[in-house]
Amino acid sequence: MKRIFQILISIFVLVWLNACHRKSEPAFTIGFSQCGMDDRWRVEMVESMNRELSFYPESSMILKDARWNNQTQINDIENFIAQKVDLIIVSPNESLILQPVIEKAFQQGIPVIVVDRRIYSSQFTAFVGASNYLVGKNAGEYANILLNGKGHILEIGFGPTSTPSIDRHAGFLHAINQHTGLHIDEYYNRNWSQEQWGAVLKDYLKKKPTSVDLIFLHNDRSANHCYKICKELGLEKKIKIIGVDGSVGEDLGLDLVQKGKINATILYPSGGEEAIQIAMKILKKQPYHKENELFSTVIDAKNVSIMLAQHQKIKEQQEDIKRQVTKIQDLTRIFSFQRNTLYLTLFFLLMVLSLGGVLFYLLREKQKSNLILEQQNHAILAQKNEIERISQLAKQATEDKLRFYSYISHEFRTPLSLILTPTEDILHRKSGDVKETRQAFQLIYKNANRLLRLVDQLLELRKVDAGKMELELQQRDLIAFVKEIVTDFNLKAKTQHIDLQFICPFKTLPFWFDAEKLDKVFFNIISNAFKYTPEGGSIHISLLKNIEKIEILISDNGIGMSKEEKDRAFDLFYRGNQNISLGTGLGLALSREFVCLHQGEIEVDSQKGKGTTFKIILPIINPSPNAEATEKVVEKPYLREVLEPKVVADTETLQLHDNTVVLIEDNQDLNLFLRKKLENSYNTVAVETAEKGWEEILKNIPDLIISDVMLPEMDGFSLTQKIKNDFRTSHIPVILLTAKGQMESQIEGTKAGADAYIAKPFNQQLLEEKIKGLLENRDRMRRRFSSEITNPSQIQKNERKFLVEFELLIEKNIKDSSLSVEKLSKELGMSRVQLFRKISALTNKNVTDYIADFKLLKAKALLKESDKTIAEIAYETGFNNPSYFTTFFKQKTHQTPSEWRNS
Known part of the structure; x- marks a missing residue:
């Protein structure tokens, strides 16, 4: 028995040691043929492939560097075929030369992924890479932006048979041909060294230093060398440079853009990660796309910092991934060791079956303990949820109370305005009118009672809540x-x-x-x-x-x-x-x-x-025996709002003053008070709703609008937006009066387009000064632009659209000798009076003078810029008679058209 036990232990130890030293062989082998590795862009491709492969420990990759030699790359692929690798990834040096060997691998059943450069065949499994045509097109479109649609361009490629050079030139040429002001003066494309093309470029710039506005090079390394040549010739600030790749590193794409050495680089992603991802889908028989075009974009001074920050973040994440992979490998080794140790432990457990009963008993006890703990956890969780629910209810009740008292504070502001404003008005009067003073005191008394009623209602509610009512x-x-x-x-x-x-x-x-x-x-x-x-x-x-x-x-x-x-x-x-x-x-x-x-x-x-x-x-209540059964009782006095007939504001105002003001206020007392104050200086139209106010605004086209914010149906913010968004009324200043004095409400009013925002209770003198200031500013603007009617950029932004549309309409109908104010107003969808007031408010000119001045400026431009006769210009600017045109021109400029042309 002892001998058998020793044999079993020896067998188990041997199995355990063998398991510890066993290494798993990779399930897939990928061969990667790289055309060259002497630039940072291709190094990044390989690094990204290795990073992605770290997620697939069952796979390995064999890298072959052809060092830009076609025959070497062909031999590398032949070796991969002979080794019967599971998949081949090829970055071809020259597509036509590499195409036969790629097709051979594909025909022998080996999946082939072509990266970076396409081949002229469909016999490959998948393609991963950016569109070189799109790269060239993006460069051409950005060149147009840099040169503002006009300039001379020099393009330099590095391989007449290379598909990237061919496609980039085609895309660049297509984009440039869309703009008649851009010209590609020279396109150099050869298999040459940096010294060779640098000498050609330097010689070209010496001969024609002022004829080149922009140079487009097919990679960033050449763009850096181009900058050095331009700097040597003193042309670095004149000539703009665009490169391709967008790599990160010292004197590479993003670094050159950030330092201002080149104007832009076109991002050309390597596609290493994507190639490995597609490869694994192919090897694992998962769905994949044959064509996988990568994203490309322009990187210039505006977004280079963002790209660098993103790259740095990605780099940090990649380092973190590496650390995590290393940690996983360590944990895997630990797991393997612990697993084998567990086998050994189980083996020994077979020898101590007598302890099984004890272990079973302990397990049962543990299950009971877990059940008790679970029940306790459920009870604690239920209590926690109930506490959270009560807390939420308490929070909501607190918020509701705070909101209510905030609203009540707002409600106090209107009667306070009707107490403080008349009081201030009485205090500032130099002489007293008994009747007017009595009316002011009545208004103060009425609104004081209104405040008292609100306070009484609050106190009564408090008594009810306290159970004392x-x-x-x-x-x-x-x-x-x-x-x-x-x-x-x-x-x-x-x-x-x-x-x-x-x-x-x-x-x-x-x-x-x-x-x-x-x-x-x-x-x-x-x-x-x-x-x-x-x-x-x-x-x-x-x-x-x-x-x-x-x-x-x-x-x-x-x-x-x-x-x-x-x-x-x-x-x-x-x-x-x-x-x-x-x-x-x-x-x-x-x-x-x-x-x-x-x-x-x-x-x-x-x-x-x-x-x-x-x-x-x-x-039906049965009263107590002690209750007094009588109908004739003396009532206790209490306050109740005095009923008054609705005051209808008079909208038909006599035109006694220079300026008209529309007042919109739903509180009858405040409406009447303000109207009486404003009528002394302005033609005042007073209404109580925003809807009626809008009707009066369109009817009168006033010089200024005063509106309350808290109105029935449409509020003051919505009305202000409507006024500012309608070209008939957008020039009219708006003052908002409101009980909402918080900063948030003022910001909302400003966003709506209000020119001034006054909180209740307000100072009457402040309101009058605000009105006066806004009207004076409007008048100054009108005088300032009265002689600049054809320069809408001088007008404030929200009025430009109207003036531009108006002048475009005049331009469209300028040859029409019967062009009239009625026709223009009909085209614009507004009445003759509205158009007259709008133009007068913006330019201090009537519509007829505006049209005449526009025709005069058009005639001046034609006289200077064209060879047309005086008669032709007269007819083109809407004059039936050339002699009348000459008379009109001389009256305006004190010169005849001929004298103006020759001056």
Whole structure:
């Protein structure tokens, strides 16, 4: 037994040692025939192949360098065929000479990948390389850019039978022939040394130092030598140089471009990695493409830094890959050792089967422990998720509160503007008008009360949240109570032509309720209905009762709500329509709380564009025995917004002043206040919506526009963009007034094209100075360009397009003697008045003078630059009579056309 055990141990040790020393033979052998290795570009090709091969440890590559000798390269490929390698990669020196041996390898069943240079046959497996034709074409197109479409070019190739030289010249010639101003004066292409072609180039430049504007060389090494020759002759700054390869290294493509020695190099990727990738697909019987064209591009001073940075990054990554491969190899050796050690361990484990039971027991215990740990992990994960959910809810609630208080701050700004601005105006008055001062104090008083109402609503909500709000129930006639509230809206309904009705089958209805709180509920909801119901609409309030409850329906046919707005209508921190007053959202939230205090419910049903219905359900409350059962009670005074008929701004303004201003402000008080202030100095057209404002802007073509940002439907930002994007109005300065004073809002207004951005509450004097300054700047620009109508580049950028289109239209119709303002305005899609005001605002000239001056400049150019007769020029510039043309010309220039031509 002991002898058998010793034999088994010896056998196992021998097997283990044999496994440790066994080396895996490569599954595939690749033969690579390189035409030459004396330049950095081909060295990079081999390096990239070796890097890619490191990912395929089952493969190896045999490299043969032909040293630019065709016969040597043929012999190398013959040797690969004889060795029966699995695949051959060939970078041919000369395609025609190498083609037969490549076809031989292919016919004997060996896959052949041709890289860099094509052969004139289809008997190869795959091609990998950049298009030399595209390289030449890119060089030609970039030469056109460097020379601005005009210049003389010298091209130097390095192999008349080499496919790269042939294709690069063809692509370069094709690109140059697209531009009539470019000429290739000489194309040298020979199998010559650097000294030979350098001597030819130096001799050529000495004979014709000023006739060469650009030299295109087929590789970067030659481009570097060309630069040295140009520098020696003092022509390095005059002659532009383009090379090919885009290699990285001292005095190679990217380094030459970065140092400014050459103007550009055309990237010509080596394709080493791609060749190995295709080779492995072929060997592993995977799908592949026969034609694999590599990307090529122009590298100049603009992108050379990026290319160098990318190359450096790739180089670092490649070094990291090398380190990782080395580490993997080390780990593989360790794994092999550990695997064999494991075999030995298992062998010995067979000898200690008695320990199996103990190990099984331990395994079972470990499984139980893992199960317990897994359950604990699940519990911890569930707790973590719940904490994250609660944290997210708390974060959202905090954000909602901050956003709400930010909105409330904005809501305070408009009434503050109507308090501070009139106050400042009174303080700066030198003499007091009693009537005007009283109106200002009324405006201040009204807006102070408005601020107080907002503060009271916030305090009431706080009381509700704290549970300190209590009902003061009194028995009253609910029908008379609701009817009184509806009656308060009659004047407003009549002014806005709204059908307001209160529908109820009962004459009286005694009910216990808190009058102050329900008054605010009904008033808020009916006020909202008026805000969002257009003129000519309808608002119906109906009251129904059964044994257990009372239902009040408030319906309108206004703009309605979207599903999201309806679902969150009573949410204190939600604001669906950014252009709606925040008093609305606050009022609805407070209304819901007051209804809930009455143990009732409030619901909303709405569809976008079809109207909204609020349903208030109040249960019939049995009061406590101590409650006062009387209808004649003294109400506690409380604030409620005073109803006023809608003020319709007067858009028909008498033209008493030089400048016209369109004012767009939806707050009636602020609209009226600003209009009165502006009417003293400007013709003022005041409206309340952006849509009406746009109509007035197109109608009047004003000199300046003042607009609020927070407007119903279209806001001030959108209106400003519309004004600046329409060529009829793009010249008009825009001032935005807003309660949004944050930097983000100011940036948004500036992006929209606003010329000034003033936050509420604002200083009236500041506003007036802004208006004055913008109008004076517009007038200075108009005077400045009044004599430069044919030079649109002098006009600010957003007006150039209009003037260019206008002058192109005149140019198109210049021969038409009947050319008129009406015809031009029709062609431009605008009215005669709009065209007149637009041209006058930009150039301080009327349209007729503009056309006349344009014809005069055209005539001057024809007199100087052509041999046409005076009569021909007269007809060509739209004059029916040459004698009238002569008279017109002399009036404008104090010279006859002949005298002008000869001067």
